Amino acid sequence: MKIAVxxxxxxxxxxxxxxxxxxxxxxxxxxxxxxxPYDEFAVEEALKTKEKFGGEVIVISLGGSENVxxxxxxxxxxxxxxxxxxxxxxxxxxxIAKALAEVLKEISPDIxxxxxxxIDYDDQAMPSLVAELLGLPSITVVxxxxxxxxxxxxxxxxxxxxxxxxxxxxxxxxxxxxxxxEPRYPSLKGIMAAKSKPxxxxxxxxxxxxxxxxxxLLPPPKKPGRxxxxxxxxxxxxxxxxxxxxxVI
Amino acid sequence: xxxxVLTFAEQREGKFKKSxxxxxxxxRKIADEISAEFFTLVIGDENAEKxxxxxxxxxxxxVFVVSDPKLAQYSLTAYAKxxxxxxREIDAEYLFMSATAMGKELAPRVAGKIDAxxxxxxxxxxxxxxxxxxxxxxYAGKAFIRVKVNSDKKIYxxxxxxxxxxxxxxxxxxxxxLNVNLTDxxxxxxxxxxxxxxxxxxxxxxxxxxVSGGRGxxxxxxxxxxxxxxxxxxxxxxxxxxxxxxxxxxxxxxVGQTGKTVSPKLYIAIGIxxxxxxxxxxxxxxxxxxxxxxxDAPIFQVADYGIAGDLFEVVxxxxxxxxxxxxx
Numbered sequence: 001m002k003i004a005v006x007x008x009x010x011x012x013x014x015x016x017x018x019x020x021x022x023x024x025x026x027x028x029x030x031x032x033x034x035x036x037p038y039d040e041f042a043v044e045e046a047l048k049t050k051e052k053f054g055g056e057v058i059v060i061s062l063g064g065s066e067n068v069x070x071x072x073x074x075x076x077x078x079x080x081x082x083x084x085x086x087x088x089x090x091x092x093x094x095x096i097a098k099a100l101a102e103v104l105k106e107i108s109p110d111i112x113x114x115x116x117x118x119i120d121y122d123d124q125a126m127p128s129l130v131a132e133l134l135g136l137p138s139i140t141v142v143x144x145x146x147x148x149x150x151x152x153x154x155x156x157x158x159x160x161x162x163x164x165x166x167x168x169x170x171x172x173x174x175x176x177x178x179x180x181x182e183p184r185y186p187s188l189k190g191i192m193a194a195k196s197k198p199x200x201x202x203x204x205x206x207x208x209x210x211x212x213x214x215x216x217l218l219p220p221p222k223k224p225g226r227x228x229x230x231x232x233x234x235x236x237x238x239x240x241x242x243x244x245x246x247x248v249i
Numbered sequence: 250x251x252x253x254v255l256t257f258a259e260q261r262e263g264k265f266k267k268s269x270x271x272x273x274x275x276x277r278k279i280a281d282e283i284s285a286e287f288f289t290l291v292i293g294d295e296n297a298e299k300x301x302x303x304x305x306x307x308x309x310x311x312v313f314v315v316s317d318p319k320l321a322q323y324s325l326t327a328y329a330k331x332x333x334x335x336x337r338e339i340d341a342e343y344l345f346m347s348a349t350a351m352g353k354e355l356a357p358r359v360a361g362k363i364d365a366x367x368x369x370x371x372x373x374x375x376x377x378x379x380x381x382x383x384x385x386x387x388y389a390g391k392a393f394i395r396v397k398v399n400s401d402k403k404i405y406x407x408x409x410x411x412x413x414x415x416x417x418x419x420x421x422x423x424x425x426x427l428n429v430n431l432t433d434x435x436x437x438x439x440x441x442x443x444x445x446x447x448x449x450x451x452x453x454x455x456x457x458x459x460v461s462g463g464r465g466x467x468x469x470x471x472x473x474x475x476x477x478x479x480x481x482x483x484x485x486x487x488x489x490x491x492x493x494x495x496x497x498x499x500x501x502x503x504v505g506q507t508g509k510t511v512s513p514k515l516y517i518a519i520g521i522x523x524x525x526x527x528x529x530x531x532x533x534x535x536x537x538x539x540x541x542x543x544x545d546a547p548i549f550q551v552a553d554y555g556i557a558g559d560l561f562e563v564v565x566x567x568x569x570x571x572x573x574x575x576x577x
Contacts, residue, residue, distance in 0.1 A: 013506045013526035017391040026392065037507050093357075094366060119506055121387050123369040125357035128325075132361030137326060137437040140354045158501055159350035160266075160452040162445040164323070168438045175354075178507065179500045210366025210400040214382065217393045219532060225552040227544060232566035234556045238538065239570045241554055246536040248515040249458070249482065249575070 001055035004109040005046040005079065006100055006130075007039040009063055009070045010120045017218070024213045025090065035070040038115025040183035041176035043074045045145060046113045048181065053147070056080040058107060062096055062204050064088050075194035076186030082197070085204035090213075093125050098207040100126075101133035109171065116141045116175040127175035137168040140175030252285035253341040257332055258304055258312075259351055261323065261443075263296030268347035268455070270307040270414035272407050275374060276345040277308030282376040288313060288339060289422070292331050294321035298424065305422035307414055312422045313339075315429050325438040329355055331429045333362035336402065338427070343381070348406035356406045365402035372411045372512070372533070381405070389506035389529035409455055411512050446501060451485035453504060458515045459534070461487030461504055463527075465520020465541060465560055469497035474564045475519060481571045487511070487531075489521045505530035520560050523548030540564065 011017075011026070012034045018027040035043075046057045059074040061067040062085040071082035085099060104112060112131075117124035124140070131138030143163065144156035151170040156163045158177055186194070228234040228241075242249045256276030258269040273289055280287035289309040291301045294316055301312045315331045332355065336344060344359065346352045348370040360367050368383035372393070375382050383396045383405055398404075453459050460482065462475040469492075479486045488498035490505050504511055506526040516534035521527060523539070523546055531537070532551045539552035540560050549555045556563050571577070 011388070013529075014524075015388070015391070016525060017388050019392065024394070026388070092366070094360065097357075097361075119389065122389060122510075123367075123385075124353045125360070125367065125369055128354045129357035129361050132329070132358040138354070138358070139325075139438060141350065156444070157350070157440075159443070160455050161450050162443060164440040165442040165444065166325075166438060166440045178503075210398060211368065212397045212399055214395040214397055216387070217395070219390065219393065222532070222551055222553075225537070225539075225549060225555055227549065227555045227557050229556055229558065230544070231556075231558040232562045234558070235563060235566040235570050238554055238556060238567070239574055242515070242536070242538070243574070246515070246553065248536045249571070 001049065001053040001111065002107065002109040003046045003049055003055055003057045003111050003113070004060060004104060004107060005042050005057060005074065005113040006060045007043065007070050007074055008036040008061065008115070008118045009033050009067050010036045010118055013037070013119065019216050019218060023215050025216060033066070033069070035073045036115050036118050038117060038119070038176060038178065041178060041180045042113035042115045043077050043079060044181045044183040045174070045176055047078045049111060049147065058083065058109070060085065060100065060103065062087055062099055068199060071199055072194050073186065075197045076190040077184055078190060080197065082199035084199060084201045086201055087204035092209040092211045093121065093123055093129065094210045095207040097126055097129040097133060099205045101130050102205045104130065105134060111147070111170060112173045114173065114175050116177045127173050131173035134173070136171055136173050138173040138175070139166050139168060141177045142174050143177050143179040145174060145180065252283060252343070253288065253339055254280040254285045254343040254345065255288050255290055255336060255339065255341040257290050257344065257346040259347055259349060260291060260293055260297050260300060263293070263300055265300060265303070266347065266349065267414065268349055268407070268409035271409065271412040272345050272347045273304050273307040273309050274414050275407055275412045279343070279345070279374060279376060279381060283379060283381070285343070288341065290315070290332065290335050292320055292328055294318050301424045302421040305420040306417040308418070309422040312424050313427045314424055315427050317431065319431065319436065323351060323440045324436050325354055325358065327431055327435045329358035329362065330431065330435050332359045334429045335427060336363050342402060344404045346406050348408050352406050356404050360404050363402045364400065365404045366398040366400035367404040368396045368398055369406045370408050371405050372408050374405060386510065386533070389510050389526070390533050391529045408512065410457070446499065453485045453487045453502060453509050453511050456485035457513055458482045458484035459487045459504070459511055459513045460484045460517045460519065461489065461521060462492065462519050463489035463521030464491045466492070472497065478517070478564060478568050481568055481575065481577055489527050490524070518548050518552070519564060521548055522546040523551065
C-alpha cells in the first residue's frame with residue numbers, strides 16, 4: 001500500500017507569541033519549533049497501516065529548508081522517505097493545499113494522513129481541502145480507524161458531545177485527532193537510520209493566495225482580576241459577584 | 250445585480266443547533282450591511298423541512314430546503330455538493346456557516362468545489378468600506394489575525410457561542426424546496442451512527458459555562474467534585490492537558506492548544522495552574538474564575554475572580570452556595 005503523510009513544523013505549545021516586524025506574522029526570535037503535535041498521530045497511523053498492509057510511507061512537508069527537521073523526525077519514527085516542497089513565501093491554506101494536491105496526485109497514494117489541524121493557523125482545513133482538490137473522500141478528527149482488505153474504511157470522528165461512525169473507501173484522506181493512537185518515540189536506531197533515508201527536495205508548485213492578512217494582533221490585555229479570599233469564606237462573595245456584577249449565572 | 254449571501258443552517262435529527270441561529274443572524278446582518286440579498290439553506294430529510302420556517306426568528310426570509318431521505322444521515326460529500334450547487338445556482342458570493350464538527354470539514358470541501366477563499370473559525374466579522382473583514386484566532390488564541398478574502402467566492406465559518414443569535418423575531422421564513430441531483434457517487438462518505446460519550450453530555454465548545462479541573466484535584470476520582478459543580482450550573486466538564494495525559498479524563502474534554510478552544514460566558518478553572526497552552530484555549534471566555542491553592546499560579550493573571558485556597562474546601566462550599574442561590 002502506498003501511504004503518504006503530510007507534516008508541518010510549528011512553534012511549540014509553550015511559545016509566548018510576539019508580533020513580528022511586519023505586523024502580520026509572529027516574531028520568530030527564540031521560538032522553538034516542533035513537529036505539529038497532531039501530525040505525530042498521523043505519522044503513527046501511517047506506520048501502523050504499513051505494518052498491517054505492507055508498502056511504504058512517504059512524508060511530505062512544504063516550507064523552508066528547516067522543515068527537513070520534521071521530515072527527519074517522521075523518518076526516525078519509521079517512515080521510508082521524504083519530500084520537501086521548498087518554499088519560503090507566505091502562503092495561505094488554499095495555496096498550500098493546491099501545491100500538496102499537485103504532488104500527491106503524481107504520487108497517487110492509497111491513503112493520505114494529515115494531523116487534523118496545524119497548531120499555528122488552526123483552521124483545520126487542509127485534509128478536507130486537499131481531499132476535495134484530489135476528488136477523494138475524507139474523514140477528519142478521526143479517533144478510530146479500521147481499514148479492511150477490500151478497501152472499506154470505517155472511522156470514528158469526534159463531534160460535539162460524542163462521536164460519529166463514518167463509512168468510506170480507499171483511496172482516502174484522513175485527519176488524525178489525539179486519541180487515535182499513542183505515537184511511538186523514535187529509537188536511537190531509528191534516528192541513526194533516518195540520516196541515510198532519502199529526502200528529495202523540490203520547489204513547491206506556486207499558486208495564488210486567495211486571502212490577505214491585514215494584521216496580526218495580540219488579545220486585548222485583561223484587567224487584573226480580584227482574589228476574593230483564601231478559603232471557603234470567600235464563596236458567598238464570589239457567587240454574589242457572578243450574579244450581580246458579571247451577571248453570568 | 251445585487252450581491253447574494255447564503256447561510257448554511259446546520260441541523261441534526263430535525264433540530265437546529267444554537268450555532269445555526271447565530272450563523273443565520275450574522276449572515277443576515279452582514280448581508281444588510283453590504284446591501285446583499287440574503288438566503289438560508291437547510292439540508293436533511295422531511296424533518297429538516299418541518300423546522301426550516303423557524304429560522305425566520307433569526308433573520309431568515311427565504312429558506313431553501315434540499316430534502317431527501319438519503320440526506321437524513323449526514324454525508325460530508327453529499328452535503329458539500331448540495332451547498333456548492335446551491336451557491337452556483339443562486340450565484341451567491343458569500344457563504345456563512347458554523348465552525349462546528351460538521352462545518353469545519355464541510356467549508357473546505359465546498360471551497361475546493363467553488364474555488365472560494367475562506368476565513369474559518371472567525372470570532373468577529375466586520376464590514377469596512379463595503380468589504381468583509383474577518384478576525385480569527387491563531388496559535389489557539391495567543392494571537393488574532395484580521396483577514397480579507399480576495400477571491401470572487403468567499404466562505405466564513407463562525408465559532409459557536411461567540412456571535413449573538415439575538416432575541417427571536419417571532420417571524421416564520423418562506424420555504425422553497427430545491428432539487429439537487431445526487432448519485433451514489435456523491436455519498437462516498439457517510440456518517441451512519443452517532444455515539445454519545447455519556448448521556449446528555451454537553452460539549453465544552455458549545456456550553457455557556459465550562460467547569461474545568463486540573464492536577465490540583467490529585468486523583469481521578471476527585472473529578473466528581475467538578476462533575477457535581479458542573480451539574481449544578483448546567484455546565485460542561487473540561488480538563489487540563491496534564492490530567493488528560495495522565496489518563497484521568499477523556500481527551501475530548503481537554504481545553505487548550507492541543508485540545509479545544511472555548512469561549513463560554515463563564516469558565517471556572519479548578520486546580521489548574523494555567524500553563525500557557527491551557528490559557529491559550531480559554532482566555533477568550535467572557536468571565537473567568539480560578540480556584541487554586543497557589544496564589545502565584547498564572548491562572549490568576551487571566552481570572553476575573555479568584556479564590557487562592559484549598560479546592561477541597563472551597564468547591565464543596567461553592568456547590569452548596571449555588572444550590573441555595575439557584576434554588577436546586
